[in-house]
Amino acid sequence: MIKREFFERDAEVVARELLGKILMRNLNGKIMKAKIVETEAYYNEKDPASRACKNGDLKETMKMKGGNILVYGVHANWLMNIVTGNEGKAEAVLLRALEPLNFKAKTSGPGLLCKALGIDKGFHKKEIPNDELWLEDSKEKFEIIAGKRIGVKKDLSRNLRFYIKENKWVSRK
DNA sequence: AGGAAGATCTACT
């Protein structure tokens, strides 16, 4: 089981290391397992993307200590993030795509994976790990590709999207 | 109270 302290580091580092990890979800007594195959890093300071850099609850949540779950609602979808860095840092990592291991569902997109795992606003501001959601380590080796973030209107000139090479569940090539 | 924007998805061509 991955401890909360795992997330108390730079968002980009956490985003890279999250790839290949196994996301565990206890949904009504059934354990769902899914491998993380795509992530994006978000920085509040100087990050023009999204309303997370504006005032409000999202900004406050991103400033919390690493390991808190942040659920962002947009376009009729819930997107799941995990806050990274120490308290006051305002960073987070978005989970963009998973590979289902012991169930069948579409998880090749940030909105889809939340729907598949039953993630909604109820997880907002919860710590990970918790009773219903946690992460397990993996020894698998693979190649990581870095690229520009998807769907963002004003992106930074940095590669903050990471995904596993040649994985069919990645949301976009 | 109302409006607009937004890190999306689906369906159709």
Next chain:
DNA sequence: GTAGATCTTCCTA
């Protein structure tokens, strides 16, 4: 490839 639906949150009056 593009258009349209969809809904939460934040901003303004």
